[in-house]
Amino acid sequence: MKLPTLACFVLAGLQAIAQEIPAVAGWQIGLPTPGTHRAGVDIHAPHSGKGCGKIVGTASEKSARGCFIQEFYKKTAIKPGRAYRYAISYRTAPQMEGKAAFLIDCYTAEGEKSHKSLISERLPAGAEWKTVSGEVSIPEKVVRVRMLLYLHGKGTAWFDDAFFGYTTDGAPNLLKNGGLEPPGSYALDLAPENGTGRVKLSADFENGTLGKVKEIAPNEFYVYASAPDKPRSPFLWFHFRVEGCEGREITFHVNPTPFARDNTGGNGTRSPVMSHDGDQWAGIESKSWNDDGTVLTFKHRFERSPAWVASFYPFTADHISRFIAKHKSNPHFSPRVLGKTKQGRDLRAYTITDAAVPEADKRVIMFTALQHDLETTGAMAQEGICRFLLSNDPRAAKLRRAFVFHVVPQMNPDGIAAGNMYCPVGNLNRQWGLDTTAETTAVEQFARELAARGRKIELFMDFHGWCTPERATILMTYGKEITDEATERDALRLVEKIKPKLNGKVSTTLWRKRIQTVTGITSDVSRLASGWMKFEAGARLACSIEIFGEGTCTQDQYFAWGRAFAEGMAEYFGF
Numbered sequence: 215m216k217l218p219t220l221a222c223f224v225l226a227g228l229q230a231i232a233q234e235i236p237a238v239a240g241w242q243i244g245l246p247t248p249g250t251h252r253a254g255v256d257i258h259a260p261h262s263g264k265g266c267g268k269i270v271g272t273a274s275e276k277s278a279r280g281c282f283i284q285e286f287y288k289k290t291a292i293k294p295g296r297a298y299r300y301a302i303s304y305r306t307a308p309q310m311e312g313k314a315a316f317l318i319d320c321y322t323a324e325g326e327k328s329h330k331s332l333i334s335e336r337l338p339a340g341a342e343w344k345t346v347s348g349e350v351s352i353p354e355k356v357v358r359v360r361m362l363l364y365l366h367g368k369g370t371a372w373f374d375d376a377f378f379g380y381t382t383d384g385a386p387n388l389l390k391n392g393g394l395e396p397p398g399s400y401a402l403d404l405a406p407e408n409g410t411g412r413v414k415l416s417a418d419f420e421n422g423t424l425g426k427v428k429e430i431a432p433n434e435f436y437v438y439a440s441a442p443d444k445p446r447s448p449f450l451w452f453h454f455r456v457e458g459c460e461g462r463e464i465t466f467h468v469n470p471t472p473f474a475r476d477n478t479g480g481n482g483t484r485s486p487v488m489s490h491d492g493d494q495w496a497g498i499e500s501k502s503w504n505d506d507g508t509v510l511t512f513k514h515r516f517e518r519s520p521a522w523v524a525s526f527y528p529f530t531a532d533h534i535s536r537f538i539a540k541h542k543s544n545p546h547f548s549p550r551v552l553g554k555t556k557q558g559r560d561l562r563a564y565t566i567t568d569a570a571v572p573e574a575d576k577r578v579i580m581f582t583a584l585q586h587d588l589e590t591t592g593a594m595a596q597e598g599i600c601r602f603l604l605s606n607d608p609r610a611a612k613l614r615r616a617f618v619f620h621v622v623p624q625m626n627p628d629g630i631a632a633g634n635m636y637c638p639v640g641n642l643n644r645q646w647g648l649d650t651t652a653e654t655t656a657v658e659q660f661a662r663e664l665a666a667r668g669r670k671i672e673l674f675m676d677f678h679g680w681c682t683p684e685r686a687t688i689l690m691t692y693g694k695e696i697t698d699e700a701t702e703r704d705a706l707r708l709v710e711k712i713k714p715k716l717n718g719k720v721s722t723t724l725w726r727k728r729i730q731t732v733t734g735i736t737s738d739v740s741r742l743a744s745g746w747m748k749f750e751a752g753a754r755l756a757c758s759i760e761i762f763g764e765g766t767c768t769q770d771q772y773f774a775w776g777r778a779f780a781e782g783m784a785e786y787f788g789f
């Protein structure tokens with residue numbers, strides 16, 4: 215009798231899961247205690263509309279909890295210093311150990327330390343829908359207001375018809391998707407498994423990221439970009455291997471939750487790309503988003519197996535290993551290890567120079583890339599420079615005789631290995647000179663050793679960038695107010711040699727003060743790689759570079775961009 219009972223139980227479980235969709239447009243799902251709670255849309259018996267929010271908790275230890283969060287902040291910020299009306303409908307499992315709660319809180323521009331709770335209401339358990347409503351006064355100077363729907367501990371809570379708006383009758387709901395309606399992806403969430411199992415998707419390799427996988431028809435997959443209970447990149451990122459795909463046209467429906475078409479964090483316009491070897495990547499052109507931008511569908515006919523699919527051109531440690539292996543026998547190329555990352559990975563570098571010329575007769579040029587791990591356009595451009603420097607071009611030969619090039623192709627191997635986590639040790643490009651990260655410290659040590667041997671850095675470039683048609687490529691360097699006349703003049707002359715060789719919009723920024731706000735963070739420029747090299751390691755010229763590709767830029771175009779940098783440098787140095 216045991217087997218049928220178990221089968222029944224499993225089937226019932228599957229049906230329960232099939233009614234739940236682990237995403238809800240407009241709301242963030244907060245699961246601060248991984249594995250204890252799950253949250254999503256339930257299409258069974260909502261208060262109104264097609265769905266409602268549901269949180270299920272299976273543990274109560276150590277303040278286990280899950281929640282829905284919606285905030286009014288930045289673009290969606292609301293006017294402070296006035297009253298608003300709020301409402302929420304909810305029900306819970308008839309009896310439960312856990313507790314549902316409703317919160318509204320706020321912050322001023324001072325951030326975390328200004329956190330203030332405005333409404334904090336325990337919601338008594340009950341199987342019938344109840345509505346809680348009232349008015350809340352948002353204090354002056356508040357820049358961020360959040361509504362949170364919580365379940366603490368074991369149990370189940372449903373939420374529906376959330377409202378936040380002006381107190382006047384008929385005022386519109388300022389919440390996005392206050393009804394917690396299911397996203398356009400829900401038909402796929404409800405679709406039954408119906409595959410052959412011949413094609414396998416996996417992400418059990420460094421930089422690989424993939425959430426739940428469901429084969430909904432032979433050669434047709436519905437996948438989540440990330441798993442809800444695992445750390446994920448703050449950008450849309452997926453990267454998986456496809457096996458058994460030879461000769462098959464496979465359709466992928468990717469649910470990028472918590473991201474969407476209009477919110478990818480970067481690189482969204484190029485997505486996705488595929489490769490058969492992990493090095494040569496090509497864009498997949500047959501793609502489209504569904505109506506509400508919650509599912510990216512694409513298909514590809516694979517000539518060989520295995521293949522890799524990613525949301526943008528990856529730049530992995532394996533790729534660097536293959537680049538080193540390819541150039542190992544080139545007499546002008548020597549790889550080295552500068553140190554270990556926090557997690558013990560090698561922090562690798564290459565030296566490119568003509569060894570026949572004594573070191574004392576050459577100056578130093580140094581490059582870094584991938585402090586920010588998703589910014590692979592900068593890494594590709596930097597590889598393009600290296601490819602040129604290792605080529606037979608007569609200008610490359612002259613550059614190799616005049617300079618020793620030191621290249622750190624991947625400043626952040628740990629973040630990249632974990633699936634582009636955007637600096638697990640905090641923003642590397644704000645920690646130079648602080649001795650707070652193993653990665654920056656290792657490169658600083660290397661630069662100090664160069665200086666100790668009298669090898670001054672003539673030029674330093676730090677590469678960043680991602681793919682978006684909305685931004686221009688930017689070359690950032692330091693003005694005469696914080697350097698001197700000759701440095702500014704030479705920096706601009708170098709930039710003017712490079713700029714005409716680059717495609718698309720290119721602009722120059724001169725930082726004229728030591729304290730700068732760079733991509734939203736205000737600090738001394740010496741905490742940036744280029745500023746540290748300039749002001750603390752004595753580099754003569756130092757630039758930060760953001761490479762922004764157009765929407766359809768190919769991998770080869772990024773390499774060509776690097777070549778353009780190298781040719782501009784050759785021209786600047788008179789070759």
Ligand SMILES: [Zn+2]
Pocket residue numbers: 586589678679
């Ligand atoms: Zn960056």
